[in-house]
Structures are given as C-alpha cells and as structure tokens.
Amino acid sequence: xxxxxxxxxxxxxxxxxxxxxxxxxxxxxxxxxxxxxxxxxxxxxxxxxxxxxxxxxxxxxxxxxxxxxxxxxxxxxxxxxxxxxxxxxxxxxxxxxxxxxxxxxxxxxxxxxxxxxxxxxxxxxxxxxxxxxxxxxxxxxxxxxxxxxxxxxxxxxxxxxxxxxxxxxxxxxxxxxxxxxxxxxxxxxxxxxxxxxxxxxxxxxxxxxxxxxxxxxxxxxxx
Amino acid sequence: xxxxxxxxxxxxxxxxxxxxxxxxxxxxxxxxxxxxxxxxxxxxxxxxxxxxxxxxxxxxxxxxxxxxxxxxxxxxxxxxxxxxxxxxxxxxxxxxxxxxxxxxxxxxxxxxxxxxxxxxxxxxxxxxxxxxxxxxxxxxxxxxxxxxxxxxxxxxxxxxxxxxxxxxxxxxxxxxxxxxxxxxxxxxxxxxxxxxxxxxxxxxxxxxxxxxxxxxxxxxxxx
Numbered sequence: 001x002x003x004x005x006x007x008x009x010x011x012x013x014x015x016x017x018x019x020x021x022x023x024x025x026x027x028x029x030x031x032x033x034x035x036x037x038x039x040x041x042x043x044x045x046x047x048x049x050x051x052x053x054x055x056x057x058x059x060x061x062x063x064x065x066x067x068x069x070x071x072x073x074x075x076x077x078x079x080x081x082x083x084x085x086x087x088x089x090x091x092x093x094x095x096x097x098x099x100x101x102x103x104x105x106x107x108x109x110x111x112x113x114x115x116x117x118x119x120x121x122x123x124x125x126x127x128x129x130x131x132x133x134x135x136x137x138x139x140x141x142x143x144x145x146x147x148x149x150x151x152x153x154x155x156x157x158x159x160x161x162x163x164x165x166x167x168x169x170x171x172x173x174x175x176x177x178x179x180x181x182x183x184x185x186x187x188x189x190x191x192x193x194x195x196x197x198x199x200x201x202x203x204x205x206x207x208x209x210x211x212x213x214x215x216x217x218x219x220x221x222x223x
Numbered sequence: 224x225x226x227x228x229x230x231x232x233x234x235x236x237x238x239x240x241x242x243x244x245x246x247x248x249x250x251x252x253x254x255x256x257x258x259x260x261x262x263x264x265x266x267x268x269x270x271x272x273x274x275x276x277x278x279x280x281x282x283x284x285x286x287x288x289x290x291x292x293x294x295x296x297x298x299x300x301x302x303x304x305x306x307x308x309x310x311x312x313x314x315x316x317x318x319x320x321x322x323x324x325x326x327x328x329x330x331x332x333x334x335x336x337x338x339x340x341x342x343x344x345x346x347x348x349x350x351x352x353x354x355x356x357x358x359x360x361x362x363x364x365x366x367x368x369x370x371x372x373x374x375x376x377x378x379x380x381x382x383x384x385x386x387x388x389x390x391x392x393x394x395x396x397x398x399x400x401x402x403x404x405x406x407x408x409x410x411x412x413x414x415x416x417x418x419x420x421x422x423x424x425x426x427x428x429x430x431x432x433x434x435x436x437x438x439x440x441x442x443x444x445x446x
Contacts, residue, residue, distance in 0.1 A: 067293065067303070070293045071297055074295070091314065173396065173407075174401070174404075175400065178397070180406075183403075184389075184393060184410055188414070
C-alpha cells in the first residue's frame with residue numbers, strides 16, 4: 001500500500017513536470033517565431049517548424065498519462081484537479097505551439113521589411129504575449145494563484161495592442177495595395193498572438209481551479 | 224452489482240447522446256452563420272452570438288461527466304476509449320461553435336454585398352465544411368469508421384477551396400483598396416471555415432480511435 005501511494009504521487013509529480021517542460025517548449029517556440037518576424041528567413045524557419053512535432057508528442061504523452069492516472073488511481077478532490085488541470089493545460093500549450101509554428105510559416109517568406117509603426121506594434125504585442133506565457137507557466141509550476149490572477153487580469157492589454165495593430169495594418173493596406181499580401185500575413189500573425197494570449201488566460205484559470213476548485217469567475221476585464 | 228453495471232452503461236450512453244446533441248448545436252450555429260454571410264444583418268446575428276453560451280455549457284457538462292465517469296467507474300479498454308473520445312470530441316465541437324460565432328460577428332456588419340466570385344467561393348467552402356461536420360457527427364453517433372474515414376480523406380478539398388478563396392480576396396484587395404476592411408473580415412471567415420474543417424477531421428480520427436484503438440494514421444492527403 002505504501003508503495004502504491006508513493007508510485008501514485010510520483011506519477012502526479014511527473015505529470016506536473018511534463019506540463020512545465022511543455023510550457024518551456026511552447027515559450028521557446030514563440031521566442032523563435034518572434035525572431036523570425038524581425039529577421040525573416042526560410043532557412044531559419046525550418047527548424048522552428050520541425051520542432052513543433054516534439055510539442056505534439058509530449059502533449060500526447062501527458063494526455064495518456066493523465067487519463068491513465070485518472071482511470072487507474074481514482075484520484076479524489078485535489079489530486080483529481082491536478083490531473084485534470086495537467087490534461088487541459090497541455091491542450092492549451094500544444095495549441096500555443098501550433099500558433100507559434102503558424103507565425104514562423106507566415107513570417108519567414110515575407111520579402112520586404114515590415115514598415116513602422118506596424119513592426120513596432122507586432123514586436124510589442126509579441127513580447128507581451130511571450131511574457132504572459134512565461135509568467136503563467138511559472139505560476140503553474142509554483143501553484144501560485146496570485147501570479148496566475150495577474151496574468152488573467154491583464155489580458156485586456158493584449159486585446160488593446162491587437163486592435164491597434166489591426167487598424168494600423170488596414171490603414172496601410174488601404175493606402176498601398178502592393179502591401180496587401182504581406183499585410184494579410186501580418187494580420188494572421190497578430191491574430192495568432194492574440195490567441196496565444198487567450199491560451200495563457202485559460203491556463204491561469206486552470207492554476208486557480210487546481211488550487212481552489214473554483215474558477216476565476218466571469219469578471220475578467222474585457223474590451 | 225447488476226444495478227451498478229446498468230447505471231454505468233447508462234452514463235456512457237448519456238455521454239454519447241450529449242456529444243451528438245453538441246454536434247447538432249454546432250452544425251445549427253454554422254448554418255446560421257453561413258446564412259449571415261449572404262444576408263448580413265446585425266439584428267439576425269444577435270441570437271446566433273447569444274446561442275453560443277448553450278454550447279459552452281453543454282461542453283462543460285460533458286467534460287465533467289466524462290472525468291467523473293473515468294475517475295469513479297474506472298472503465299477499461301473500449302469503455303475508456305468511449306469516455307475519452309466523448310471528452311475530446313466535445314472540445315472540438317465547442318471550438319466549432321466558437322468559430323461559427325466568430326463568423327457571425329464578422330459577417331453581420333459587412334456593409335456591402337460581397338462581390339463575385341468571392342461570394343461564390345465562400346458559399347461553396349461553407350457548405351462543404353458544414354456537410355463534413357454533419358457527416359462526422361453522424362459517423363460518431365453510429366460508430367461508423369468508414370463514414371469517418373471518408374470525412375478524414377476529403378479534407379484536401381477544403382484546403383484547395385480555401386486557398387482559391389484567399390487568392391481571390393487578395394487580388395480584389397490589391398486592385399480595390401476600399402475593399403481592404405471587408406476583405407480582411409472575409410479572409411478571417413475563410414480561415415474559420417478551414418479550421419472547422421480541421422476539427423471535423425479531428426473528430427473523424429476520434430471515431431476511429433474509439434472503435435479500434437488506433438488512429439487513422441499519418442497518410443491523410445495534404446495539399
């Protein structure tokens with residue numbers, strides 16, 4: 001019995017460590033994708049795109065471990081929430097990886113440098129979203145509800161920056177038709193960044209759910 | 224014991240019926256959103272946008288039931304796969320509902336009629352994606368692997384239509400700057416339709432996994 005309990009707690013800890021590793025991989029992929037937005041090069045994009053397979057494999061492994069643990073160990077209360085939070089966080093993090101890959105694919109073939117002030121806004125949005133992702137992965141690792149709540153609350157800053165980026169790109173596309181193709185790619189890059197921000201918010205809610213069994217509620221500031 | 228086994232099978236059946244209902248709701252939402260692309264009206268969009276809350280609530284209920292069933296009933300083999308497939312399908316269907324809501328939000332405020340041939344392509348893509356979604360929900364209901372495989376195989380048709388739509392919209396946006404804003408909205412509508420198609424493909428894979436324990440493999444035709 002002693003042995004079984006220990007194995008079970010090891011499995012739970014391992015699951016948490018796997019999610020942290022997945023979070024680190026997702027943040028690394030986003031960092032690499034953001035660098036490609038500035039310094040676009042098809043050659044540099046190839047390894048970023050290829051590395052997404054590692055995230056997919058790890059997310060699948062987390063899912064299998066979590067389901068197996070829930071089915072075989074019948075965790076109750078706190079422990080069940082830990083397993084469910086790991087399962088759901090891994091879905092969000094795997095999607096962040098997909099979105100980073102999509103940014104790399106869109107940014108790499110851009111032929112011209114991105115004009116200011118659009119480039120400035122994309123960089124600002126990218127760095128903000130990356131810092132939110134890193135923060136929430138740390139909050140998950142530490143089970144730190146206050147840190148998660150801070151990520152959750154400042155989602156509105158992402159939405160504001162994203163709206164400014166869309167307006168800036170549209171104005172440029174309207175005035176300069178030859179910018180249309182690049183402009184569209186950058187609109188999708190912006191949308192992907194906004195969606196990574198949403199996944200960070202989801203994970204912040206899971207950190208709170210795991211620790212307290214309640215959600216952060218409906219009161220999140222929205223544009 | 225007899226009683227427990229019966230309750231357990233009732234729970235599994237109920238879970239399957241919930242997923243079918245969620246699939247029907249998602250298809251209804253996509254139908255309504257597609258109608259808004261043709262006949263844009265803010266008044267008609269309001270109930271479509273509001274109805275998404277029903278999908279979210281049902282998806283959350285399915286998740287709770289599936290986790291509870293896995294934790295308390297310890298299903299093995301086939302039954303565990305049924306519960307996992309329900310859990311994962313509900314995530315895909317809930318996302319389809321979100322994407323349909325986003326289409327409704329983007330289509331409703333369009334001020335002008337959409338020019339041909341873009342309108343024709345959007346309608347064609349929309350109907351194709353809707354038929355795939357309905358097919359895969361039926362395949363799930365019947366546990367019909369062959370029907371699921373057919374949905375899975377023709378994902379390439381969605382990708383082809385989507386690429387033609389993007390090219391058509393970009394050409395128009397390049398030649399007619401005042402079309403830029405509407406063009407961007409329609410690009411996102413197209414992207415959302417493509418993503419609903421991807422979720423249909425995911426569900427097709429889950430139908431196969433549920434029935435056989437294996438995935439449909441890596442050989443899916445891709446553009």
